[in-house]
Amino acid sequence: MRAEPADEAASGGGIDSVEAPDPTLASLARTAGPGASAPDWAKVALVTATVGVFAVAVGLSSPLLALVLKSEQFSGLLIGTNAAMMPIGLLSSALCVPRLVQGAGAYKAAVGLALIAAAALALMMVFRTLWIWFPARFVLGLAIGGFYIVNKAWLNEIAVPVYRGRVMGLYAAVLAAGFSLGPFALALTGSSGWRPFAVGILALLAAALITAIFATRLPRFSVKERTPITSFIPCAPVLLAAVATFALFDHATLSFLPAFGMRNGYSEQAMAIGLAVLNGGNVFLQIPIGWLADRCPRRLVLLGCAAATAAGAVLLVIAVQQGLLMLFILLFVWGASAYGVTTVALAELGDRFGGPTLLAGSAAFTLASGIGGMLGGPLTGAAVDTAGDSGLILVLAGAYGLLGLLVAVVPLTRRSERSRTD
Structure with missing residues (x-):
C-alpha cells in the first residue's frame, strides 16, 4: 500500500505505477533467473505474522459466538440471522474501506480496524443481548x-513478480494456520465465561500493536487518486470469479461435508477431524502452488487447480467408501487445490495492478468472497434437499468446472490505465 497523506509525494520510495501494462515484461519478470530481485522478506514476515495473529481471533470468534447463542437458548433462526451479520459486514468493508485508507492512511486504517474489531468482541463479551450483538457482529x-x-x-x-506466487502462498498458509488455531484455542478455554473472548481480544490487540510499531516499514498508498471498486470489476472478472468460487466451496464444505460423511457411516468426531485435514492442505501446499504460479503460466496453474477441485468433488463419492485414510488424503489435496485458485488470483492481481487500482482490487476480492460465501450455503442446501448427497457433489464440481471454462476462454485480466509494469 502506498503512502500517508502529506509525506507521500516527497518520500519517493515505491511510487505507484501508472503506465499501461507490458505483458512481455511481466512474463520475463516471472521467469527471471537467480539474479532477479527478491522481496523484502522481513516485511513479508511482518505482514503475514500480523495476519496470522489476527486470523486466530477470526477463527475463534465464529464458533464461539454460535456456541454462546446456543447456550442462551436462542432459536436457530435468530442464531443464523445473527451469523449473517458477519458476511454483510465483510461486503460493506469492500465498499467503504478503500476510501477510509486513502483518507486516513494505510497503517492508521489497519490499526483502527483491528481496535474496532477488538471493541466489538469486547462489547459482545459484556452484553449478552441480541439487540447489541446484531450491530456488533456487523x-x-x-x-x-x-x-x-x-x-x-x-x-x-x-x-x-518472480516471487509473488510464493508470497501469496505463504500468506494463504499462515492465514489457514491462524484459522485452525482459533478453534483449538476455543477447545482449551471452553465457550463459557470471559476467557475465550479475552483470547480473541488479545489477538486483535496484538495485531494492532504489531502494525503500529512497524508502521514506518510498511508500504504506503497515494491519497491523490482513488479507483472506485466498480471500475475495477471489468478489469479482472476471472480473478474475481476464482475468489468467489472458493468462498462458495468453503461455506458449502463447512456446512454440509460433516453431514455427508456421517450419512456414509463416519462419526461426528471423524468428520470434525476431516474438516481440519481439509484446511491442513492449505497450510502445507499453498507455498508449492505459489511456486508453480511463479514458474509456470498462471492461467495453466489456475486451470489445473480448478480441474483438480472439480475432479476431487467427483472422487469424494469413491473415497468416502474406501475408509478414513483415503478420505483424509483426498480432503488434504482437495482443500489445497480449492484454495489454490485464490492464491494464484492474488498473485496475478499484484502483477497486473498497482497503486489505487490494487487497493480497489483487494476490496473487490473481499466483495467477491462475500458474495460467494453468501451463495454457498443456500445454493448447496437447495441442491442437497433436491438430490441428496449428490447435490453437494454437483454444486462443487459444477462451480469449479465453470471456473475452469472461464479460465480457458476469458483473459485473466484486461488492460487498465492503473496497471503496473513491474
Missing part, C-alpha cells in the same frame, strides 16, 4: 474484512 465483520483488504494490498506491493 461491525466485527466490517473490521475483519477491512483489515484483510489492507494487508492483501500491502503484501502485493511488497512482493516482486
